[in-house]
Each structure stands twice: as structure tokens, then as C-alpha cells.
Amino acid sequence: MEKTAVQKLARVLRVLVVITFVCNLIALFLVPGMAAFYVGGGGTGLLENNSAFQFMRFFVTIWHPVIWMLGATGEGQDWVVLSLFLLSCGVCTAVILWQGKRVLDTILKGEPFTLRNAQNLKRASVCCFLISTAALLRLAWGLAYYQSIGPLLTYNALFVPIFFMAGLLCLVMSALFRQAAELKEDQDLTI
Amino acid sequence: MAIMVNLNVMMAKRKMPLGELAQKVDITMANLSILKNNKARAVRFSTLEAICKALDCQPGDILEFVPDGGEKS
Numbered sequence: 001m002e003k004t005a006v007q008k009l010a011r012v013l014r015v016l017v018v019i020t021f022v023c024n025l026i027a028l029f030l031v032p033g034m035a036a037f038y039v040g041g042g043g044t045g046l047l048e049n050n051s052a053f054q055f056m057r058f059f060v061t062i063w064h065p066v067i068w069m070l071g072a073t074g075e076g077q078d079w080v081v082l083s084l085f086l087l088s089c090g091v092c093t094a095v096i097l098w099q100g101k102r103v104l105d106t107i108l109k110g111e112p113f114t115l116r117n118a119q120n121l122k123r124a125s126v127c128c129f130l131i132s133t134a135a136l137l138r139l140a141w142g143l144a145y146y147q148s149i150g151p152l153l154t155y156n157a158l159f160v161p162i163f164f165m166a167g168l169l170c171l172v173m174s175a176l177f178r179q180a181a182e183l184k185e186d187q188d189l190t191i
Numbered sequence: 192m193a194i195m196v197n198l199n200v201m202m203a204k205r206k207m208p209l210g211e212l213a214q215k216v217d218i219t220m221a222n223l224s225i226l227k228n229n230k231a232r233a234v235r236f237s238t239l240e241a242i243c244k245a246l247d248c249q250p251g252d253i254l255e256f257v258p259d260g261g262e263k264s
Contacts, residue, residue, distance in 0.1 A: 185232070186232050186233070189225065189230065189231050189232035189233070190231070190232055190233040190234070190235065191218060191222045191223070191225060191226045191231045191233075191234050191235070191238050
């Protein structure tokens with residue numbers, strides 16, 4: 001059966017979502033190392049003076065629990081907080097992307113109006129709210145740690161309302177899909 | 192649901208199997224089975240008309256209202 005225009009678009013979107021999901025997983029692995037570069041002031045010395053192997057070893061070693069404990073109890077608290085924040089956001093965005101892929105799969109099959117899609121969108125909304133909460137907690141921590149209003153002027157502050165609105169949108173879509181599934185069932189059971 | 196479909200009774204009276212009725216009414220056996228087993232949510236008048244014509248009966252012969260919690264007569 002020939003695919004409709006929407007299904008062709010869904011196929012392209014699915015490819016993009018899968019690519020983004022894979023990049024998300026790779027970025028998750030690199031988060032603590034990149035956060036260390038950011039907090040430590042760029043890390044250009046490490047890039048220039050070491051081989052690719054040492055570079056990769058750095059990204060693997062920084063996952064060691066002892067380094068995290070030392071950071072949390074010593075002067076690396078901002079690195080620990082940033083890494084935890086980015087890791088939690090990264091896990092949530094991976095879940096959101098996976099739910100999006102599942103919705104696109106049903107569109108490709110030609111059966112989008114199901115209760116399962118309503119559940120997928122509800123999961124995505126929960127993840128959006130978690131990101132918003134994490135951003136709010138990091139904002140509060142930043143205000144207390146730096147004793148200034150500087151954190152209010154960063155991208156982190158924008159995450160709070162943006163992901164809260166995204167969560168609300170996903171909840172609305174979830175309710176819409178649930179209603180559509182019920183209407184479809186009524187239609188299917190009308191003889 | 193409060194509306195019960197008594198297709199079995201009329202089909203037995205007219206000695207008509209499910210397949211033959213489905214063919215005369217022009218719906219699938221699966222859909223007719225859904226109707227017969229009271230799983231349907233709604234019935235179109237066109238379908239009801241076709242069933243009554245095929246079984247030579249009135250709608251009241253195949254549809255029965257059973258109040259919630261009441262026993263089937």
C-alpha cells in the first residue's frame with residue numbers, strides 16, 4: 001500500500017529522531033568530561049598536549065565514583081552539580097526522543113490513535129516536568145552558592161518555563177490521543 | 192450495556208447460519224459476531240434494516256432493553 005504524505009514525513013522524522021537519540025546517548029557519556037572542561041576554564045591544555053587515547057581516557061576516568069566524591073566534598077561542587085543536572089536532563093531527553101520514535105512508529109503503521117500513544121506522550125510530559133524541576137533546583141542552588149543573581153541570567157533559568165510549557169503541551173497531546181483512541185474504538189465497534 | 196441483541200434466537204428460528212446472514216447483510220462475520228455477542232457500541236439503521244430484511248422480523252424481535260441490574264426476560 002502506498003504511503004500517505006504524512007507517513008512519508010513520519011519516516012523522515014523517525015530517521016532524524018533516531019540520529020538525535022544516538023547523539024544524545026553519546027553526549028551523555030561525554031557530559032562529566034565536558035562539564036569539567038567548562039568549569040575548569042576550557043581545558044585547551046589537555047587538548048593540545050595529549051593524544052586522542054589520553055583524551056578518551058580522561059572522559060572514561062572522570063566517571064570514577066571517587067572523583068565524584070572528591071568533587072562533592074571539595075572544591076568541585078559546581079562541577080558535580082552541573083554534571084548531575086546535565087546527566088538528568090540528558091536521560092530525560094533520551095526518554096522523550098524514544099517516546100517520539102514510538103509515536104512515529106504507530107503513524108508509519110497507520111494506527112496512531114491508540115491508548116499506548118497517550119501513555120507515551122504522558123511519559124514525555126513527565127520527563128519535561130523533571131527537566132524543569134532540575135533546572136529550578138540548579139537555579140536555587142546557584143543563587144545560594146554564588147550569592148548573586150547571576151544564575152537568573154543564564155540559559156538554565158530559561159529551561160524552567162520552557163520545559164514546563166513543553167510538559168503541559170505533551171499532557172494536552174496525551175489527552176487528545178486518549179480521546180481520539182476512545183472515538184476510534186466507538187467507530188470500530190459501530191456495526 | 193442495557194440494550195441486548197438477541198440475534199441467536201431469530202437465527203435459530205429462521206435456521207440461518209452466521210455466514211449466510213453475514214453475506215445477506217453485507218458485513219463481515221467478525222462484525223456480525225461482535226453484534227451477536229453484545230460487544231458492539233452502536234448499530235447503524237442501515238445494518239438493522241438489512242438484518243430485519245434477511246431474518247424477516249421486526250427490530251424489537253432482535254433488540255431488547257434490559258435495565259442495569261435487571262434480569263433478562
